[in-house]
Amino acid sequence: MSAGRFERYDRYERxxxxxxxxxxxxxxxxPSGDARNDPRARRHWQCSVSLLIMRAALPPxxxxxxxxxxxxxVYEPDPSHTQWHIRPALAxxxxxxxQTRLLEHLRTGTDYEIIGAADAWYCTYLRVAGSDTEDDRCTDLRHTFQEVGLHIFLANDNPRVRRAILTLLNLRANESPPELRPLVSEVLHIVRAHAG
Structure with a gap:
């Protein structure tokens, strides 16, 4: 396992x-001792704790x-488990x-923080039963995400970062504001060049 992944595990566990x-x-x-370096042992502990938190973190x-x-x-290593933290946060x-906090991570984060924030962003559209907070559709933040995501994709050549962002972008130029259409075209040009 790479040092970067262990760093993400350490931050996640904190x-x-x-x-x-x-x-x-x-x-x-x-896990302690040698088990600390066993990714499966660490993930088992992390998942156990995450489920415990999800069950206990009800509002208020x-x-x-x-x-x-x-x-x-943001630090959850498995995107399929990110919702275990986002659901209670949304509720x-x-x-x-x-979403506002995730946008800050996207703008200022390291590569794996950007990937984690993108995974978390995807989960923010889940409906959360039992929430006392108003269901704000946050259309303005969705537009902000589109702009931030386009800039990240064009500025960061890490394939994992690009892949995480790309899946969340609206690449229909006619649905983008005029000022973002050149960025959408540039992203599409890169995607097509790599696909061909």
Missing amino acids: ALRDVLKILNLAAPPA QPEELFEPLVLAA AFGRRRV
């Missing part, structure tokens, strides 16, 4: 521990839970606030 502390939950024993929640929940979503804090 966020999980912060959430556990705020929710006053006891974590299952974490204290303000200090917001940032660790969003960080857990407790609302779509607008979660």
